[in-house]
Amino acid sequence: MSQQEVSTRSRRTSHPKSAITRQRILDAAARAFSLKGYAATTINDIAMTAEMQGGSIYYHFESKDDILQEVLDVGITRVFSAVRLAVGSLPASSAFSEKLEAAVTAHLTMLLQQSDYTSANIRVFEQAPAAVKRQNRKLRAAYGEYWGRLLSEGQRAGAIRRDVDLMVLRLLLLGAMNWAATWYRPGDLAVSELAQxxxxxxxxxxGLDSNHLERSSKGRRARS
Amino acid sequence: MSQQEVSTRSRRTSHPKSAITRQRILDAAARAFSLKGYAATTINDIAMTAEMQGGSIYYHFESKDDILQEVLDVGITRVFSAVRLAVGSLPASSAFSEKLEAAVTAHLTMLLQQSDYTSANIRVFEQAPAAVKRQNRKLRAAYGEYWGRLLSEGQRAGAIRRDVDLMVLRLLLLGAMNWAATWYRPGDLAVSELAQxxxxxxxxxxGLDSNHLERSSKGRRARS
DNA sequence: TAGCGTATCTAACGGCCATTCGAAATTGGC
DNA sequence: GCCAATTTCGAATGGCCGTTAGATACGCTA
Known part of the structure; x- marks a missing residue:
């Protein structure tokens, strides 16, 4: 039974044909998850848009959870790559504000118009089974740390006030962006405009840049 | 059959005993929805924390969707009331920044520590059946318009720059707050601090209040 | 304490859905 | 055009879950 153990797994010696079908399934799943949520989308929903029979999916994946795991992971990987690329391809001497805008634009573009995987991740992560969440959280953490470094760099460069709590800033920024998945509909407002x-x-x-000094003493935090 | 039509409905002439049990069920449902999502919580989950049998719930509610509807509606009603009260009980002469902080604090307090109903609403609305969403959207719209008026008032009073798109500002603000339901855990950071x-x-x-004028001409929007 | 409305229990039904499995079909190498 | 591996089909299974309904218990009033 020790040699059997492996033979039951899907995704064996990735034959070229199979890889394409896999993609088709994942694409269908990402879109469905993003539209209807995890529990509400059935294996047959996915199969239908992937143009096959429900049972056939299990030749490529072990379980529905398995599909979810891969969709969620790809979702983070994609934004992460896109943001890193956008920021990285800027001249090293760029102002922080430019880097920030590049990062925000890339994140919003992926989330709102390019990747069903990313929007599925944002919309569905909370509904995922614990084990799936646990793994995906690793990727999320790495992505979050990237933003942390970006902001911290901006602070060191003097582009961000020293009395701003970077953790709050980061969560506020990512929160504002991710929440856009809830309300954004293409048409009214271009993504690049939103990012700006x-x-x-x-x-x-x-606010008007008036009262930066007249704030009361209590309640302002200098460090964490 | 025309007189039967009504007799099948639950919540008849609200006897005092029943009302309490109703609350118990709704409380249990709100908490469960908020923790596990809508589709993933079963009627029996709700029944167990409400200390009764699954079938008994149908004496008080017509369907699971019915419970969800009420939970979602109460969720919005509660934040709305809390925010309106917090802002309304401020001296009329208060600065806009004080009103804003009162509103933000009230919203975050409800969402993050006081009302399972509100957090259930934020976390689960997207998973709701179309009919349930449609009704709840009315309440959401009213609440959103309240924030719209608050900000617009602030802008007229000169506390908000005229070139800021108020719709974006509102969505950014509510987004940043609502997303906190995803990551906030009590302990590290007090809600009032977060609000501030x-x-x-x-x-x-x-950022440092340096470059308010040196921005390039393109990409800035004066109106919508 | 008898009796009536209110509230809960319990068991069952019916449907949906993830998953399995053996058979059929398709593909690619020779 | 044949064989073996790869891929898909299609029907069946088993479980879970929302919902129903009749029987049972509870609580109050007279």
């Missing part, structure tokens, strides 16, 4: 607005508000504030 | 940080960043910006 978000960066503008977060960096410069929505 | 959020208001600070949104109003004053995280």
């Amino acid at each position: 607005n978000v960066c503008d508000i977060v960096l410069n504030g929505a | 940080n959020v208001c600070d960043i949104v109003l004053n910006g995280a």
